[in-house]
């Protein structure tokens with residue numbers, strides 16, 4: 458079939474897809490804050506507001522509603538680690554058919570429970586999605602059940618294509634580009650098929666994660682490639698091999714592609730939250746992350762751009778990571794390793810360079826008689842500011858490394874600064890609490906008696922109302938009275954932990 462015939466075929470399939478039996482026409486909302494920041498009119502197509510918190514029910518229902526009554530009576534089978542499973546389970550409930558949903562044993566309980574709650578018969582099998590997929594095909598063959606593919610099926614693609622139809626109905630003015638996350642390619646294929654049939658001037662831009670980019674690699678190579686491994690942060694788009702039909706459609710209809718990284722996706726989750734007060738899952742925010750990068754790369758101004766926010770099945774335990782990385786992704790936090798001389802007063806000089814800046818992290822452990830390495834996190838407005846801070850460190854004679862792009866530091870080292878030290882004689886350990894106000898940490902540091910050497914320091918801003926810091930101070934026995942007077946004078950709650958056995962074990 459040539460592309461014109463293909464587009465006509467999909468147009469008919471999309472216009473006839475009965476998705477509103479289960480799906481809503483999701484809102485197309487302008488993101489006011491993001492629009493202002495990016496100098497364009499940014500619209501979010503809110504597929505995260507669907508009944509199962511993703512667009513996946515559109516394709517699954519369109520496919521399943523076309524089955525014969527005999528097929529429905531036998532039931533359907535699918536493999537999925539999350540959103541597709543919920544789409545199939547909800548559709549099956551509506552159509553009164555049985556489902557077998559094969560999920561990898563590693564599927565978070567939250568997702569398998571959501572499928573069971575919709576009446577899905579969950580079979581846990583295999584370590585990965587590929588194992589689950591193979592098992593689902595065996596069941597389909599053995600029990601003569603229809604296999605509902607998550608993306609590589611014209612009816613599934615057409616179901617997702619109803620999103621394109623709604624966008625054009627909801628926004629009848631010019632649109633410069635629409636940004637779509639790609640996993641196996643079903644969503645972008647359907648949306649592109651509709652838009653290119655009706656408004657071919659609108660650019661379609663596909664967005665993938667750097668560590669899960671099977672579609673972009675396939676397009677570059679001119680044939681489908683299979684990735685050995687995929688990153689799982691954005692689990693909704695973690696696909697090793699794209700579909701045959703989705704590859705054909707994407708190759709012919711999609712104008713451009715963008716790759717994004719984890720930090721950028723975390724920042725996009727925050728952007729969406731600031732405008733909508735909703736929390737997207739990583740795959741759901743990829744479109745926004747790609748749009749931001751595309752705007753910057755192509756200097757786009759004053760245009761209307763749409764990002765599909767395609768899912769919100771976020772595990773609650775991920776939020777901490779997302780919040781932490783969002784700051785770095787937005788360049789609102791800079792992380793440095795600063796080297797200062799191990800001598801009295803240099804800690805204070807470091808505090809003076811930092812001045813009134815808001816400190817997000819401060820970790821240090823004495824290790825060497827000459828030099829001290831301090832891990833410093835500071836709130837910034839952009840990457841330029843991080844450069845200016847480095848210059849200020851250099852002017853004070855402190856060497857520094859900017860760690861903002863260093864995975865090792867962001868993932869591990871920041872949690873591991875410390876350890877046992879030969880140089881920590883006479884160390885006393887104190888745990889303090891102080892109100893989390895700008896400048897409070899620096900006031901604390903600069904009020905230390907200059908004769909007492911700080912041999913350990915740990916502080917991380919966790920978003921609580923009280924800052925918690927751990928300080929090791931080397932105090933000669935003759936000064937013990939003086940230090941307790943100092944602590945009393947500070948007026949901050951403090952517990953001495955010098956006798957804590959865990960301190961002795963690890964530090």
Ligand SMILES: Cc1ncc(COP(=O)(O)O)c(C=O)c1O
Nearest residue numbers: 540640641642643644693740768
């Ligand atoms: C939230 C979310 N976004 C994007 C995708 C990718 O869709 P597709 O596989 O059709 O490219 C999925 C797929 O499950 C998803 O759940």
